[in-house]
Amino acid sequence: MRIEDSRRLRGPNRYLDRPVQVTRVLLDDLTGRETCDFPGLPERLLDLLPGLAEHHCAAGTPGGFVKRLYGGTYFGHTAEHMAIELSNLIGRGVNFGRTVGTEDPSAFDVLMECPVDEPAESSLSRLLLQKAIDVVVPLVRGTEPPALDLEELRRQYEREKPGPSTQAIAEAARARGIPVERVGDLSLLRLGYGRHRRLVWAALTDQTSAIGVDIAADKELTRRLLEDAGVPVPAGGPAATADQAVRLFAQLGAPVVVKPRGGRQGQHVYLGVDSPDAVRAAFAAATADGGDAVVERQVEGRDYRVLTVGGEIVAAAERVPAHVTGDGCTDITGLIARANEDPRRGDGHARALTRLAVDDVAETLLDRQGFTVRDVPAEGATVWLRDNANLSTGGTSVDVTKLVHPSVADLCRRVAGLVGLDIAGIDMRLPDIAEELPLRQGGVIEVNAAPGLRMHLDQHDVGAAIVDALYPAGTPSRIPIVAITGTNGKTTVARLTAHLLAGAGLRVGVTTTDGVMVGGRLIQHADATGPRSARVVLGDPTVDAAVLETARGGLLRQGLGYDWSDVGIITNLSCDHLGQDGIESIDELVNLKSVVAERVREGGAVILNADDPRSSELDFPGREIIWCSLDPRNPLVRRHWDSGGRAYLLADGWLVELTGRRWIPLLAAHELGTAFGGAARHLVANALAATAAARVLGVTTTSLAERLRTFGATPTDNPGRGTLLRRGEVDILLDYAHNPAAIAAVSDLVDRVWGCNRAVAAITLPGDRRDDLLRESATVVGTRFTRVVLYEDADRRGRARGEVPDLVRAELLAVAPATTCIQVETVADAIPAALSLANPGDVVLLLYEKIEPVLALLEALGAHHAGELTTAAPTSSTRPMAWTATG
DSSP states (O other), X not given: OXXXXXXXXXXXXXXXXXXXXXXXXXXXXXXXXXXXXXTTHHHHHHHHOGGGXXXXXXXXXXXXXXXXXXXXXXXXXXXXXXXXXXXXXXXXXXXXXXXXXXXXXXXXXXXXXXXXXXOTTOOXXXXXXXXXXXXXXXXXXXXXXXXXXXXXXXXXXXHHSOOHHHHHHHHHHHHTTOOEEEOTTSXXXXXXXXXXXXXXXXXXXXXXXXXXXXXXXXXXXXXXXXXXXXXXXXXXXXXXXXXXXXXXXXXXXXXEEEEETTOOTTXXXXXXXXXXXXXXXXXXXXXXXXXXXXXXEOOOSEEEEEEEETTEEEEEEEEEOSEEEOOSSSOHHXXXXXXXXXXXXXXXXXXXXXXXXXXXXXXXXXXXXXXXXXXXXXXXXXXXXXXXXXXXXXXXXXXOGGGOOHHHHXXXXXXXXXXXXXXXXXXXXXXXXXXXXXXXXXXXXXXXXSOOOTTTTTTOOHHHHHHHHHSOTTOOOOOOEEEEXXXXXXXXXXXXXXXXXXXXXXXXXXXXXXXXXXXXXXXXXXXXXXXXXXXXXXXXXXOSEEEEEOOHHHHHXXXXXXXXXXXXXXXXXXXXXXXXXXXXXXXXXXXXXXXXXXXXXXXXXXXXXXXXXTGGGOOOTTXXXXXXXXXXXXXXXXXXXXXXXXXXXXXXXXXXXXXXXXEEEEEEGGGSTTSGGGTOHHHHHHHHHHHHHHHHTTXXXXXXXXXXXXXXXXXXXXXXXXXXXXXXXXXXXXXOOOSHHHHHHHHHHHHHHTOGGGEEEEEOOOTXXXXXXXXXXXXXXXXXXXXXXXXXXXXXXXXXXXXXXXXXXXXXHHHOTTOEEEEOSSHHHHXXXXXXXXXXXXEEEEEOSOHHHHHHHHHHTTOEEOOOOOOSOOSOSSOOXXXXXXX
């Protein structure tokens, strides 16, 4: 049994609304074998991983997986449960798993849930599954498995997971329904979408003043600034040399504190310094990394940290320096080891507390107390390992938020404002934080930007306080999102929807197969129909609305690039891309594309094609269903309208809105831009879907009609979809049709406007389609056109040279033996060949692979944009007759 490959679906996907890792596992010699084929195997697995006994599996109750083990289950499924159990053993709590068979009986896809904020690049899921395989294979063979050492995986998980502060903010935002995305393995979070997007990095936000951060980072500047404002602070000053530090010590008197001027997290802070020699030693240590030191009179009192957010006190804690308490029989080394067994302690900032350590600072302090690490303190004796009380150096804290005296709270609000921080951690030394602020005792000893939140998290939801400051009550965090999927028409619907929304004054970000556009400008040229492109748009703070073409490939390989949309559109559902990425049937394709509709927020709208047999069978409870149809007598639409539903129709040559008890004519079809006077019925269908989406988002009928007329007024509106050029007396129609349904639709357009007997078809088909789908496409061409030129995509997608055009030619001639069929190699050969077959007044239908090189070739041959033909007369020039609500 071995791993072949692995991929992570970061967003909602066909398996789960959370991230999952999909790993292809090859069973090899274990193909067809089950756990019950190996006596004693279930017992050995349960001895090694007792937690498996609690796994539910399909039974839905604890013990379900054990029944499967004894009754017999395949080894992909076994490895899945083992990997989930190992994940939980390292503290990485996940529950969901599934093992899915493939067309190859020796291969399974093992799915395992991933923590939502785990970096997409993390290898943990794969490593855990590999660890499970490394254990189960020897057990099957009857040999001893390797030792189950999980420490390295546990350390990797601790390194990769968000710290407590970041996690608290992320959880608080999600609790309010605010979208959250962690950036890589950083503590940087993107909250919200588009113009409502905000950034948070630990406890820094995009509202945090850079000046305030710089002030707080300079301990001496902070001290002077607060002193000038009348805030009680320790006397002191900066020291660039040891001699300056000693002179300050002489002025201030013992004891003093020596610390780096730019220090952080309590590192290299020396308290209780009481002699010139000790000052020199502390200065050397404090400036070991460069920079100056600060020497301050040591303020007596208890150590407090007060957290302010948005000018308000949200938490306060008394901090206790790192220490151990003697029991009369254990040496200090043992006491430290015992304290570090507390599961709350860890390295760095991953846990609520930091592990205790014995370093030079601790040894110096132990020596001052008369101890070494080998000594055994008396029972109840406190042994200090640090003078400073920072959690990052092993300290602990006690919540005192409710005790803060109003005078202390007022001072802290003033200090945060004086330094200029929206979030500040204010360190104070006071006799008692519950008492009136003394004028000559205690004071502010430091102000911290990006303060750690972990000391407060057990008692207070400080993450929520930060989120509330970024998004006060009633402040939106989202922008309208329209997501579009289906087999054909996605790109045109996306472009047209964006065009309609822009007419309403919105700055729209749109993703399509041609790239990412923001505000009508192309900012990224690529096939941009996957989740990465969606995140480009949703992370842009200038965007008011997002229109996202969502293709099969991105859904399969990475999931969605957003959590919820407002409108989901399924244009139509027909056979295409079958046999790719494990999608073998139209039902599987429908289930995959339905994810787009399932992730429409409750109360949002799903727009479906009532003329498409498979779409008409779909239902998405909790969402408004809006039907579109080219048939005004479609019974599904009539029933829907009778029951109070909304629909958009082509009726008597008009695009019509049916809503409530009203029938509202919107635009005559012959006025629709790019629709060839209404002859391009597939483009009319696209317009109905885009119109429905725009109306859901509040676009007025007046604005809508004007924008529908002007769509396609420039060649950049919808390039390559029904694009018409002319060379001499021959028209050239460019389209991206590459499956049977799309080819049939564009052939219908050719027949209505020119007549197929006046057409030459220059055809290429993608090599990643199944042979049966290629033959079906060839049949459509053969039944419509008598003059055909075949050429091959530059990217053959794994096919042998000439394989696809040979297959298409054979099928085409079998269907229509009299067809004039010329086969060439490239599009550069196909265009002249097709033009040579055309007569004046004919049209060349050119199906392309990439639009840019085709346009360049045609321009070189003297072709130019012809605008739009309007030879097709409207069905009716008068407004359509209204239905009654009862039909």
